[in-house]
Amino acid sequence: MAFRVTAQSVLEKISVDHLECSICTNRFRQPKLLDCLHSFCLQCLHDLRQSQDPSGTKLTCPLCRRETMLKGSGVADLPNNFAFSALVEEVTMQENLLEGQGSKIKCQNCDEENQAVSRCMDCDNFLCEECQKAHGRMAVMKSHKIYTLAQFQSGEIVYKSKLREEVPKCGKHPDQNLNVYCNTCQQVICTTCSVLDHAKHSLTGLPEAAEKCKKKVTEMVQKSERRKTQLSTTIKETSKSREELDAMFANTQKKISKKVAKIQKEITKIQKEEQKLLKETDTIYKDKTIAFEAVQATNRKEVTQTEHKLEEVKQLMNQASCYEILELQQKLLHNLSELTGKQPQQVPDKLTFMD
Structure with missing residues (x-):
């Protein structure tokens, strides 16, 4: 039996957050791309600029605080994110189709409000039975592609936005x-x-230029993946070293207590020595613990930032057209270059206490 992807399963795979502007929390409307690859609604960016510096030439991303230089008409000249616009349209359409299983979708081709039974992909309208028959009778519309709502609802036919072909x-x-x-x-x-x-x-055709761009981005993604692996390995190694530190700390405490217990005749002197040694050991332990935690925090932050940035790049490469990819080539490569240019934080010094 052939596996069929239903409209419901398609929607389940798409995160709601992926379709929403993080400023207005609504689905994207005319999404624009900043240099950091974060997207926001055009109107939201207009409002953001007014709140930051209406006459300024820079816009600070509200998510990562990275600045984007504005040119010409300002926010309006930022690159369009056609991939997000198309995705929002497609998901909204699939939701409407799924809701149509329990409620009626009306014909958009006539004023009689008849129940729709199909959709014409060329007219971009839902059709009732009469309008569908009319399409078949008119010579100019006989070549139109018409699919039933059941085909969309079952996943046999996947609705694709015309924005992807624009x-x-x-x-x-x-x-x-x-x-x-x-x-x-x-x-x-x-x-x-x-x-x-x-x-x-030097001029090149778009397909050839797009392939070269994809190759460059793929190479940078691979480097970033290797760096992510390196960071993860460093975190594991640091965790192991931290365990060794804890064990050494506990062992040192035991040695100090055992040494004090053996010297009963000089109990007062030994007790003072014990307190001194414990205090020194505790100070060393706290200092080293702080150092370990700082290293771990830095590396975890780097992993999180790397994952987010890779996800943004992958989403863009999967959804964007060749035109968008080429327009954003420098931004893509610059963002990936930043990821590969840093080395993981290491443990600051040797793990030792007193003998």
Whole structure:
């Protein structure tokens, strides 16, 4: 029996937090990307800028506090996160379809409010039986792709947003698609721009440029994964050393107490010596414990930050189009470079007490 992915199972795999803006806690509306790869609604970023510095050229991320330089029109010129927009649309559609199992979805093609039985992917509308028949009768609509609601609800047909197929337009030439990558300027351009402004530059087709970008990002991801493994190993080793420290501390206490017990004739002197030694040992132990905890805290923080950043990069690489990947190439590589440039914290000194 072939395994079928249902709409419900698709929704269960997507975290609600992944679809929500952390500022307004609502689902993303016109999400924009900051340099740190965190996304927020366009309006939320406008409000954030007003609260931080309305006339400033920097915007501080409310999650990681990293700054993003603003250009041109400010927040509006930040890169669009079409992947998140498409995902929100797709999940919302699947939810509506699932809710339709218990409630009626109305036809969007007529004013009679008939129950919908299918969806036309070309018209992007739900259809009742009559409107579906009308599609079949009209020559111009006979080629339209129509699927029943049952096909969507069962997972046989997966709804995909048209945003995933959208080809961005050039900012200078709105009638031109972005279809060339300038290696010299490291940006996606249109054919007209390539002739007028980039004639002597190194130009590459988008598929080839995207593959090179993916290769670079993959290599950096692998380096970051290795660093994450190294950090995890260091944490384990540090934990083992901490256990050794605790054992040495306990053993030293026992030696001190045993030594004091054997010297009964000089009980007063020995008791003073015992207190002195215990105090010194305790001081050493506390100092070393603080050092261990500081090392562990630093490494755990690095692991958490690395995991978050890798998840953001992977999500972006999985969801983004080649245009977005190329636009964000430098940000991706810069973020991954930061992850691979640090070494794990080590235990500050040798574990020793007195003999």
